[in-house]
Amino acid sequence: MILYDYILSPSCYKVRLLASLLGAPLDLRPVDFHPGREHKAAELLALNPAGSIPILVDGDLVLTESAAILAYLAAQKGGYWLAGDAPAAIARHQQWLDFSHRLTQALGGARLVEMLHFEGDLAALQTRGVAALRELEAALFVQRLGGQSYLIRDTPSIADIACFPYVALAPDGSIPLDPYPSIRIWMRAIRALPGFIEMPGIHRRHDLAPDPFAEVPS
Numbered sequence: 036m037i038l039y040d041y042i043l044s045p046s047c048y049k050v051r052l053l054a055s056l057l058g059a060p061l062d063l064r065p066v067d068f069h070p071g072r073e074h075k076a077a078e079l080l081a082l083n084p085a086g087s088i089p090i091l092v093d094g095d096l097v098l099t100e101s102a103a104i105l106a107y108l109a110a111q112k113g114g115y116w117l118a119g120d121a122p123a124a125i126a127r128h129q130q131w132l133d134f135s136h137r138l139t140q141a142l143g144g145a146r147l148v149e150m151l152h153f154e155g156d157l158a159a160l161q162t163r164g165v166a167a168l169r170e171l172e173a174a175l176f177v178q179r180l181g182g183q184s185y186l187i188r189d190t191p192s193i194a195d196i197a198c199f200p201y202v203a204l205a206p207d208g209s210i211p212l213d214p215y216p217s218i219r220i221w222m223r224a225i226r227a228l229p230g231f232i233e234m235p236g237i238h239r240r241h242d243l244a245p246d247p248f249a250e251v252p253s
């Protein structure tokens with residue numbers, strides 16, 4: 036499977052991350068997103084007229100939109116990372132996948148303005164980003180009260196992977212994560228998953244760091 040990829044793109048990282056967690060090899064084709072704007076050149080527009088990355092090519096199949104690509108990879112590996120059969124879980128899963136696009140627009144937008152000097156109303160993007168983070172914090176707090184570590188259950192799903200990168204990189208858009216303890220616990224759980232990989236700005240949980248929530252051996 037070929038992934039048209041940019042190392043600093045959180046949307047591409049979602050795909051690299053899930054592929055690594057699943058043990059699915061990817062053939063990475065680096066795209067000069069910035070400053071080259073290669074994603075707007077004819078070769079890539081032929082694959083994705085929307086002019087965005089990631090793009091996944093698997094034989095004759097060309098997939099765009101990170102959530103769809105995550106679903107494809109997860110379905111190929113037996114569906115453990117999908118929502119399952121319960122109607123409520125399917126719907127909540129879809130809700131979080133849709134929510135992840137709000138994170139892309141608000142937190143990702145603020146990051147592009149701050150880091151790459153794209154044009155945009157930074158204050159408005161940050162306001163929308165903070166509103167989304169508060170919503171996520173409240174949901175994860177309720178999940179924790181019910182003994183669930185992740186967005187829809189106690190095991191991770193592609194909804195967690197879809198939301199994680201832009202949240203983790205919110206500080207790149209000058210949006211601190213200090214006010215959100217449930218989000219930070221959730222991010223720690225994701226960063227500790229076997230097969231977790233890093234991207235610039237998102238680090239693997241340090242292997243030697245003690246887990247503050249682990250039982251202390253007697």
Ligand SMILES: N[C@@H](CCC(=O)N[C@@H](CS)C(=O)NCC(=O)O)C(=O)O
Nearest residue numbers: 044045046086087088089100101102
């Ligand atoms: N909805 C798309 C958004 C992906 C996205 O925002 N990609 C960025 C790179 S991180 C991009 O290609 N932006 C260029 C554009 O949208 O014009 C997805 O989830 O795949």
